[in-house]
Amino acid sequence: MFEKEKRKTKGIRPNIGTFLLLILFAFIAIYYFMGDKEPDTDLSAILQLVDDGKVQHVDIVNNKISVKLIDTRKAKQPETTVTGTSDASSNNDSLLNILANNKQTDKNKIVLDGRTINKYVSPNWMNLLLEKLEKAKDKYGLTYNYTEPISLGAMTNVILILVMLGLLAFSMWNLFFRQMGEGKNPLNFGGSKAKRVDLSTDPVTFADVAGADEEKGEMQEIVDFLKNPQKYYALGAKIPRGVLLVGPPGTGKTLLAKAVATEAGVPFYTISGSDFMEMYVGVGASRVREMFNEVKKHTPAIIFIDEIDAIGRQRGSGLGGGHDEREQTLNQILVEMDGFSSTQGIIVMAATNRPDILDAALTRPGRFDRQITVSPPDIQGREDILAVHAKGKKLAKGIDLREIARITPGFTGADLANLLNEAALLAARKNAKEITYFDIQDAIFKVMLGPEKKNRIMSEKERSITAHHEAGHAIMVRAMSETERVERVSIISAGQAGGYTAHKPFEDLYYASKDHLLQNIMIALGGRGGEQLIFKQITTGASNDLESCNKLARKMVTVYGMAEHMENLVFTESDDMFMGHGIGHSHSFSEHTAQLIDNNVKEIIDAAYKRVMTCLSQHETALRKIAERLLEVERIDEVEFEILYLENTPPEILALDAVNPGREQMIKDGLLPTKDNLAEFKEKYAAQKAETEKKRAMAQLQAAEVPDLTEA
Numbered sequence: 001m002f003e004k005e006k007r008k009t010k011g012i013r014p015n016i017g018t019f020l021l022l023i024l025f026a027f028i029a030i031y032y033f034m035g036d037k038e039p040d041t042d043l044s045a046i047l048q049l050v051d052d053g054k055v056q057h058v059d060i061v062n063n064k065i066s067v068k069l070i071d072t073r074k075a076k077q078p079e080t081t082v083t084g085t086s087d088a089s090s091n092n093d094s095l096l097n098i099l100a101n102n103k104q105t106d107k108n109k110i111v112l113d114g115r116t117i118n119k120y121v122s123p124n125w126m127n128l129l130l131e132k133l134e135k136a137k138d139k140y141g142l143t144y145n146y147t148e149p150i151s152l153g154a155m156t157n158v159i160l161i162l163v164m165l166g167l168l169a170f171s172m173w174n175l176f177f178r179q180m181g182e183g184k185n186p187l188n189f190g191g192s193k194a195k196r197v198d199l200s201t202d203p204v205t206f207a208d209v210a211g212a213d214e215e216k217g218e219m220q221e222i223v224d225f226l227k228n229p230q231k232y233y234a235l236g237a238k239i240p241r242g243v244l245l246v247g248p249p250g251t252g253k254t255l256l257a258k259a260v261a262t263e264a265g266v267p268f269y270t271i272s273g274s275d276f277m278e279m280y281v282g283v284g285a286s287r288v289r290e291m292f293n294e295v296k297k298h299t300p301a302i303i304f305i306d307e308i309d310a311i312g313r314q315r316g317s318g319l320g321g322g323h324d325e326r327e328q329t330l331n332q333i334l335v336e337m338d339g340f341s342s343t344q345g346i347i348v349m350a351a352t353n354r355p356d357i358l359d360a361a362l363t364r365p366g367r368f369d370r371q372i373t374v375s376p377p378d379i380q381g382r383e384d385i386l387a388v389h390a391k392g393k394k395l396a397k398g399i400d401l402r403e404i405a406r407i408t409p410g411f412t413g414a415d416l417a418n419l420l421n422e423a424a425l426l427a428a429r430k431n432a433k434e435i436t437y438f439d440i441q442d443a444i445f446k447v448m449l450g451p452e453k454k455n456r457i458m459s460e461k462e463r464s465i466t467a468h469h470e471a472g473h474a475i476m477v478r479a480m481s482e483t484e485r486v487e488r489v490s491i492i493s494a495g496q497a498g499g500y501t502a503h504k505p506f507e508d509l510y511y512a513s514k515d516h517l518l519q520n521i522m523i524a525l526g527g528r529g530g531e532q533l534i535f536k537q538i539t540t541g542a543s544n545d546l547e548s549c550n551k552l553a554r555k556m557v558t559v560y561g562m563a564e565h566m567e568n569l570v571f572t573e574s575d576d577m578f579m580g581h582g583i584g585h586s587h588s589f590s591e592h593t594a595q596l597i598d599n600n601v602k603e604i605i606d607a608a609y610k611r612v613m614t615c616l617s618q619h620e621t622a623l624r625k626i627a628e629r630l631l632e633v634e635r636i637d638e639v640e641f642e643i644l645y646l647e648n649t650p651p652e653i654l655a656l657d658a659v660n661p662g663r664e665q666m667i668k669d670g671l672l673p674t675k676d677n678l679a680e681f682k683e684k685y686a687a688q689k690a691e692t693e694k695k696r697a698m699a700q701l702q703a704a705e706v707p708d709l710t711e712a
């Protein structure tokens, strides 16, 4: 079907081409036929008469000439009019005939005297005629009137040329349009693309932006100004014209800007930086102009430019073409921002997640001089955001948003909104009446790793390797980490990975110690360690792990200054050539230093791997049991993992485990067992599990009775 469509669109092109060619031909042909090579005989005769001084007066109107001959006889003869036209065929009255007669009756010149001859003259000969008339005027006192022709021929030419130009423009347009990709309106070429968002129907208030208290505090001032500018002018206060919102995607930058507009009750215009970028040079700048012109009519107002980095990169840098357009656009924005005074009440807000690459001119005073960092929410923030998005969703009783917030560090507002929506979809698919904790848990992983693919085909051997690989990761988390917890271990392939071990810090960490980094390296190596210990061979399945821990080790050496013999030294390796700071210059140190760095990285990895192998052999029984259970049920949760771990690890080995305050807290809260209360805890857990299983089965049974519409 795709092929067909392709052919169909292709067919249009030759059609337009042929059409254009045809027009061109017609054009040439008309010109060709209209261009008489020689004056026709009638015209020659007239010209002769003029030369001979036999003409009294000539009127020329619209290429039609009317020649009045001198009446040399004084005799009063009735006037006859001889009409000759260029296409006059064998007309008896043709001037030629008369002239011929005239020649025959040479002695009797009376025949022509005093007559008026009418004739159309091709525009090609008009100049010659006028020249002759001018000469005769001086020579014989001939008079003539010349009215500029509105010639049909000329008009046709003009029309033809216009049509041609139009067609040419149209076909070029068509070509560009196709390059721009379908779906875009080619007629929307110029003009501002800024959209005015109607916030009255869908207001976003500060209450809708959860967990961003600091950001909201900073925005409050702008709301105040937009609401009550007089107060600020009176005090001579300078209000920022531009506010730069900096933060990763999905942290609510757009939401915040909208909320400011709603709270202040001013119009909100939004445009994305990439909307300015077209393949036509100059369009971006004109869009900027039009946008500001439009908004100036509705002040006070907010303009929100999303992804400003698309245009706001440092000028004169960047790869490839297209930055001329960008520079023009950026310049135009700067000009506009300089142009409106702060009294005009336009505030431009711009969002970016790459403030480092922005042109310094953007952040100069009077432009985007106010910068607000919007960071991913902390645990309290996440809980608040979840509460906002849980509104209108039927959550099962007892679902603790705090707990969900606790296990989703690093999630942005958009992730959390997505998570609750996914959970609702999962529940709906099961025809459940409410969203359960299981749905939410599944949704978390869905958001994190993309949809689970239970049906990926894996051989038994592969499954076993994966199980031991994941068990290896999990054991390393449990035995070595002071900060992380094993949240779930799974051999259900998700995203790219064959399985996954989810581990999360108990608390959000802003700084990591050297020990923590080493622990993370060991966790990453645990997968390969597990394979090595059990199968005495290693697979390619660990390549991601290896990459990440090598990167981390290198960072420890070059960025964090944590290498044994190179402590506190930093070696910058620019790995981002899109930063615009030159290509080809990759590091600023000698080959010898590079070697030293490599050696240090190797040392770190080697030492870590050795510790991993020692630790895993101490925990071999637990490793095997956990892998076994994984092969059975594919997925085990935190509590079950802990039970298996405790059951299968001798006390003297348990004593060697890292102290993990987060886990201690969970034990205190009764969420995790200890070696001492293991039996009792296990019983409780089993009963709990049976209960939820029963509920699940019931729900499924109910679902089975109702035809499943959601699947259809």
Ligand SMILES: Nc1ncnc2c1ncn2[C@@H]1O[C@H](COP(=O)(O)OP(=O)(O)OP(=O)(O)O)[C@@H](O)[C@H]1O
Pocket: 208, 209, 210, 211, 212, 247, 248, 249, 250, 251, 252, 253, 254, 255, 256, 306, 351, 385, 388, 412, 413, 414, 415, 417
């Ligand atoms: N603090 C928050 N409170 C409530 N919802 C939020 C919050 N942050 C983000 N969201 C949700 O995430 C969605 C996306 O957020 P938004 O578009 O504002 O993010 P952004 O930072 O502008 O992202 P991008 O950089 O990708 O444009 C919002 O529509 C909202 O549903």
Ligand SMILES: [Zn+2]
Pocket: 469, 473, 527, 528, 541, 542, 545
């Ligand atoms: Zn792994």
